[in-house]
Amino acid sequence: MSLLGTSLTLGLLAALALGPAWAGAATPQADPVVATTDPVNEPGGEPGSSPTEDPPPTEEPGGSPEPSTPAPETTAPLPESPPPAPETTAPEVPPAPSVTAPAPGGPPTPAPPVQPAPPAPPVRPPAPGSEAPPPNPLGVQVTTQDVTLPTAYWNAASTATTLQVTVNNTGTTAQRIRLSYTLPVGLTDAGTKGCAAAGGGTYHCGAWTAAAGVRFSAVLRLRVDGTAWRQMPLAGVVQVVADAPGVPGEAVDDQGFAVLFPPGPPAPGxxxxxxxxxxxxxxxxxxxxxxxxxxxxxxxxxxxxxxxxxxxxxxxxxxxxxxxxxxxxxxxxxxxxxxxxxxxxxxxxxxxxxxxxxxxxxxxxxxxxxxxxxxxxxxxxxxxxxxxxLATPVVSPPAPTGSQGVLAGGAAAGQDGTTSVRRTAILLIVVSALLVVLALALATIALRRRFAGGPTPEPTAHPTD
The missing domain is CATH 2.60.40.1530 (ntegrin, alpha v. Chain A, domain 4)
Structure with missing residues (x-):
């Protein structure tokens, strides 16, 4: 009995001595516990961070980035300052709102919304006078034939002939077109209707009203004197002037014509x-x-x-x-x-x-x-x-223009009648056709090799580490 009592006394003394230590072991530590599995549903900061440091904004050590809401802590206190809201680089499509770290036990607080971008300023009309002027609706072109005399000219005191003139309204509106012509020495008008002499071998004719794009012809009646051949070479000119109501300026065009005499006077030998x-x-x-x-x-x-x-x-x-x-x-x-x-x-x-x-x-x-x-x-x-x-006239308001003009030499026709532009187009067509034939031939060869080689073996799967 004395031995049993002694043992109980010693055990009681030992329990009293070790009690404070055991009590300290049961108290939670001051450092947080790092969550290594799925996050718990308690508010907090980043796992793996100390109470005195701010958590990383998007990534935790050893884990994958979390661009939206960080994983909460278990017992970590609230950070000293909440992380800033993310900057927006594309104002047209605002990002999803992020959640700041709330106080323990409170609901998450959304970040302030991103302000929309200001609307684009309206397009201002150009300043007055900066716009290009509209194209001139006036345009006219005249072409002539030649006065060609027959061999009978050498056996006559004078010869009646004609000169055909063609006028084309090349503008975009109806125009009033006036015609005049000048004859060389030895030629006179033989009674062309609507035309009257104006002096110096010049004759003025009436006016025609022609719609846009309309072409018409006029025949001038002329008389060639039997002695006019002594003044050769002879040539004249025809001129047309076009205008339209409400349109400033005039369009002018002119073209010459030749007076062609046959060989003569006839002489033997x-x-x-x-x-x-x-x-x-x-x-x-x-x-x-x-x-x-x-x-x-x-x-x-x-x-x-x-x-x-x-x-x-x-x-x-x-x-x-x-x-x-x-x-x-x-x-x-x-x-x-x-x-x-x-x-x-x-x-x-x-x-x-x-x-x-x-x-x-x-x-x-x-x-x-x-x-x-x-x-x-x-x-x-x-x-x-x-x-x-033969060039088409280029009309620029309001100054008159002529129908003729020397064009660039790059479009000159070759001896076979083809221009450089046409030759280039033919060359491009031939090269394109050859490329198509080559592509078809390569495709045919590839298909034949594929069918002749048999089925393609399946790829062998390699074990992964």
């Missing part, structure tokens, strides 16, 4: 021919080809003399040719045998103004001086044309 001179769209020099024939029975010394209109010249006379004056060039054709013909080629160039006035006419005088017999002479006129004269 001599023939003469001249080709037309044509300037292409580039306006470079052209060539005039002349042929002087000896149809007599004896040889003769040949000579030709070329008379050109103003603005058309021979820049560099070939050997055997000399410049008499700026419009005349004389060439020695040598001895022309009986029954043969001599050919003379001259380079010819024209100013841009002369090309705009085309068609024009030049004259050539041929002469044969046989060893025995009288000198034989004949002359004729030839036509001078230019591609620039």
């Amino acid at each position: 001599i023939t003469l021919a001249a080709d037309e001179v044509a300037f292409d769209i580039s306006g470079t020099a052209s060539t005039l080809t002349l042929r002087l024939g000896n149809t007599g029975t004896v040889d003769a010394a040949g000579r030709v003399e070329v008379v050109l209109p103003g603005g058309v010249t021979v820049p560099a006379p070939p050997p055997g040719c000399v410049t008499v004056d700026p419009t005349r060039t004389r060439c020695d054709a040598g001895t022309v045998a009986a029954g043969r013909a001599a050919e003379v080629r001259l380079p010819v160039e024209a100013t841009p103004q002369a090309q705009r006035e085309a068609p024009l006419s030049g004259a050539v005088i041929g002469q044969l001086d046989p060893r025995s017999g009288a000198t034989r002479q004949m002359q004729m006129s030839f036509r001078i044309t230019a591609a620039a004269a």
